[in-house]
Amino acid sequence: MEESRWLVRERKKVSDGTLRRDADQTDTLLQATNVTMRFGGVTAVSGLDLALPKGRIAGIIGPNGAGKTTAFNILSGFYTPQEGSVVFNGVDIRGRSPADICRMGMARTFQNIRLSPQMTVLENIMVGCHVRRRCPWWMAPLGLPAFYREEEEIREKGRKLAQRVHLADNIAEQAGSLPYGAQRRLEIARALATAPELLLLDEPAAGMNPQESLDLMHFIGHIRDEFGLTILLIEHDMKVVMGVCQYIWVMEYGALIAQGDPDTVRSNPDVIRAYLGEEASLEKGL
Ligand SMILES: Nc1ncnc2c1ncn2[C@@H]1O[C@H](COP(=O)(O)OP(=O)(O)O)[C@@H](O)[C@H]1O
Numbered sequence: 341m342e343e344s345r346w347l348v349r350e351r352k353k354v355s356d357g358t359l360r361r362d363a364d365q366t367d368t369l370l371q372a373t374n375v376t377m378r379f380g381g382v383t384a385v386s387g388l389d390l391a392l393p394k395g396r397i398a399g400i401i402g403p404n405g406a407g408k409t410t411a412f413n414i415l416s417g418f419y420t421p422q423e424g425s426v427v428f429n430g431v432d433i434r435g436r437s438p439a440d441i442c443r444m445g446m447a448r449t450f451q452n453i454r455l456s457p458q459m460t461v462l463e464n465i466m467v468g469c470h471v472r473r474r475c476p477w478w479m480a481p482l483g484l485p486a487f488y489r490e491e492e493e494i495r496e497k498g499r500k501l502a503q504r505v506h507l508a509d510n511i512a513e514q515a516g517s518l519p520y521g522a523q524r525r526l527e528i529a530r531a532l533a534t535a536p537e538l539l540l541l542d543e544p545a546a547g548m549n550p551q552e553s554l555d556l557m558h559f560i561g562h563i564r565d566e567f568g569l570t571i572l573l574i575e576h577d578m579k580v581v582m583g584v585c586q587y588i589w590v591m592e593y594g595a596l597i598a599q600g601d602p603d604t605v606r607s608n609p610d611v612i613r614a615y616l617g618e619e620a621s622l623e624k625g626l
Pocket residue numbers: 379382383384402403404405406407408409410411
């Protein structure tokens with residue numbers, strides 16, 4: 341697909357060298373080591389270790405309050421943990437801003453959708469494209485043709501990505517007026533527009549009906565292949581997690597209680613116990 345070629349090209353342009361890895365490194369794209377994060381007296385994440393190989397689709401699951409979103413916020417640089425380290429593509433992300441980390445090739449969506457609701461669908465996606473723009477913003481008032489050429493290129497990329505997430509008919513609509521499922525797809529398109537290598541999705545199926553969740557599951561598999569991504573997702577919907585993830589980490593009270601492929605996790609007694617407290621856990625596919 342043309343979009344995926346564009347993304348590969350854009351990635352190659354990242355010139356600060358942070359994406360280059362030493363030949364002797366393993367294929368681990370993201371590694372958290374002994375990460376601990378406390379909020380006052382609450383330990384939201386406790387001694388978290390995880391290593392995500394390139395090209396995988398992996399998930400973090402766990403009951404509400406287990407520390408999943410906090411883990412995501414740490415992995416994407418929104419929070420700096422009191423202890424431990426996070427290494428992305430061979431680079432320790434401590435002290436780097438989320439914008440910097442995004443330029444390094446990590447994009448994310450949020451549990452509580454964070455779009456610009458007054459802006460159109462296309463404009464929201466274009467915001468993501470601007471992460472990779474060549475002409476700096478201050479060129480805008482100078483009226484230079486290069487600036488407007490790039491703006492037009494970005495608009496075209498935005499249109500293609502809108503098409504890819506089945507929002508081609510909605511590009512002129514305000515993001516805030518879209519149904520919930522469409523807003524989630526738009527957030528994914530905006531993340532893809534930053535030309536990521538790693539995509540983090542926080543509860544992408546939240547608020548979706550069963551058919552939408554199923555479609556999303558297939559969609560996640562397709563975009564991984566099409567855009568050459570590694571994907572880490574948090575999900576409450578067990579059917580989505582078990583259907584799409586090759587590897588799963590299970591958190592409870594901030595700590596990992598199990599990990600492995602879906603079958604291993606599904607049959608783990610600690611996982612069953614953690615979920616039995618949750619209403620209708622069996623209906624969720626566990
Ligand atoms: N910004 C914060 N300030 C204080 N406590 C927080 C904050 N974020 C999360 N927590 C607490 O940390 C724990 C884990 O929350 P969270 O990471 O949101 O869990 P999950 O995403 O698994 O539902 C909860 O007890 C929550 O109340």
